[in-house]
Amino acid sequence: MPVSRATNSDTFKVTTPSDREIAITRLFEASPELVFEAMTKPEHVRRWWGNLDDRYSVTVCEIDLRVGGSWRFVGRGPKGEIPAFYGVYREIAGPGRLVYTEIFEPFPDAESVVTQLLTREGHKTRLTATSIYPSREVRDMVLKTGMEKGAALSYDHLDDVALELARG
Amino acid sequence: MPADQLSTTFAALADPTRRAILARLSTGECSVTELAEPFDMSMPAVSKHLRVLERAGLIARGREAQWRPCRIDAGPLKEVAEFAERYRHIWEARLDRLESYLQTMKAKEKKHARKPRHK
Numbered sequence: 645m646p647v648s649r650a651t652n653s654d655t656f657k658v659t660t661p662s663d664r665e666i667a668i669t670r671l672f673e674a675s676p677e678l679v680f681e682a683m684t685k686p687e688h689v690r691r692w693w694g695n696l697d698d699r700y701s702v703t704v705c706e707i708d709l710r711v712g713g714s715w716r717f718v719g720r721g722p723k724g725e726i727p728a729f730y731g732v733y734r735e736i737a738g739p740g741r742l743v744y745t746e747i748f749e750p751f752p753d754a755e756s757v758v759t760q761l762l763t764r765e766g767h768k769t770r771l772t773a774t775s776i777y778p779s780r781e782v783r784d785m786v787l788k789t790g791m792e793k794g795a796a797l798s799y800d801h802l803d804d805v806a807l808e809l810a811r812g
Numbered sequence: 813m814p815a816d817q818l819s820t821t822f823a824a825l826a827d828p829t830r831r832a833i834l835a836r837l838s839t840g841e842c843s844v845t846e847l848a849e850p851f852d853m854s855m856p857a858v859s860k861h862l863r864v865l866e867r868a869g870l871i872a873r874g875r876e877a878q879w880r881p882c883r884i885d886a887g888p889l890k891e892v893a894e895f896a897e898r899y900r901h902i903w904e905a906r907l908d909r910l911e912s913y914l915q916t917m918k919a920k921e922k923k924h925a926r927k928p929r930h931k
Contacts, residue, residue: 668907672910672911672914673911673918674915674918678914678917679914682910682913682914682917688913688917692906692910692913779822784826
């Protein structure tokens with residue numbers, strides 16, 4: 645697989661901190677408060693979360709932002725409804741730190757726990773989302789598929805994924 | 813598919829020889845001897861890979877014939893592919909869209925701030 649240096653490699657990165665984790669980091673041109681608002685209020689989430697293009701929409705977006713509260717997002721694409729993603733908020737510490745569980749509906753027992761950090765970097769904000777999977781096998785499969793598909797796509801940030809994975 | 817089964821399936825697919833065996837079986841059922849041909853591997857080694865695939869529910873082996881033909885079971889494969897594909901899809905595009913949307917939010921904020929106040 646060709647590994648090239650992506651142009652935006654300092655804004656998006658995927659790493660594997662341990663054998664059951666994937667950490668994704670992304671730099672945004674906005675304040676932590678604004679990023680947090682965009683990620684935790686349904687009226688905003690509906691505008692970006694599942695809308696890959698005009699054929700996609702978010703049909704359900706429920707957020708009960710309190711510890712023990714649940715969230716549930718359902719997207720709709722050209723082939724119909726996409727199974728839901730849902731989970732429960734475990735820790736909420738302002739915009740800086742949010743911990744929640746995430747489940748993809750067809751695999752209710754393959755729950756991952758996501759720790760999402762927002763840190764200020766000058767006028768920008770760095771998002772770091774670390775997901776812990778139930779087993780190394782599940783984690784590896786997620787990574788592996790991302791890498792194979794990534795090689796065929798031209799997205800800069802997927803080059804980055806590939807680069808990180810190539811480094812192991 | 814229970815979590816343990818999902819892990820078993822992923823583990824079975826993590827090996828290149830087993831993926832090659834599945835690719836061969838996707839063209840039709842065949843015997844262990846036929847499966848072993850392209851690989852520089854002993855028959856017991858091939859049988860071991862087949863047992864892993866069988867436990868993961870990815871292949872089935874016939875009871876009806878002495879040579880116990882192997883055939884692929886696409887059910888778990890399809891579920892795994894869907895899971896990984898959707899997952900990748902979401903992560904890939906999600907954050908780019910968030911960035912675009914944040915710029916929209918910022919532009920709106922500026923517009924509001926510029927509006928002259930009427931009392």
